[in-house]
Amino acid sequence: MNKLFYGIWVYSILCLILVFLYGYYTEIFEPKLFGYNLSFWSALIVNLILLIVAIITLKGPKLLPILGIIVTPISTYLFYASWTQMNYLYLIGFITIPVVLLLLSIGITQIKKYPTKKQI
């Protein structure tokens, strides 16, 4: 759980950095590499980190790692689409993913800390 929690935390920080770059140094996403601009490649790298962490932690509780694997391509697409189409709704989706993952990981930790009557 710890590995997954810190993985999601690092992923969230990297997402935040990407959003700040989007806001303040938009031009760095301009160069193209293999037909796609850097907005795609940077989002892909950040999401690959989440994917690797999710795969590594699949042995434990399944909910968050599976969710992590599912959202990886979605998040990459959202950031790329937001930058290329200048559509901030996609960016909202991109930011929502780490928020949800973090809240879920906090929630799961809390549930473990305070077990229900049934679990006792």
Next chain:
Amino acid sequence: MFLLNIFLVSAVNALTISPNRFDITVEKGKEVERSEHIQISNSATDPIHVYASVSGPISEFISLEKNEFDLPAGPGSHSGLPRKSELVKLIFSIPREVPESKYSGEIIFTEQPTKGGVLGTYVQLGVKVNLNIGTMAKVEFPVYVTAMIIVLIIVIILSIVKERMRRFNE
């Protein structure tokens, strides 16, 4: 009022455009050549002819690849079948010497029936364009994006505080 008419009409006609706005920020003193696409689709069962033009101060920086084109008949407004669409390429050319300022305008698409069509009125749709030339390439996020960024920062801080507390208790 003109803008209001455009967007009121967009809700009832067969022509749809995507995206419906462009916000572009460019650093002052940088020469920028950038291409974007607008997708125009027709859901009506009649073919239409579309004229494209640029209005407002933004017009000096935008050139359209084609100023008029035909859209074949679509599947009908309530049909689930894919609409016939056309991609219009627009090129933003911003010279180095443009002074620092905000430029705005619209790319207007005017719909007319072709020979086979029965539409008797002209319908216009607009794509709003905002060009910001500043000292630093900075995007002005809408309030909801800024709010979401703040939420993310709060959740990041909250999660690390929770983790620290959990470790401390252990």
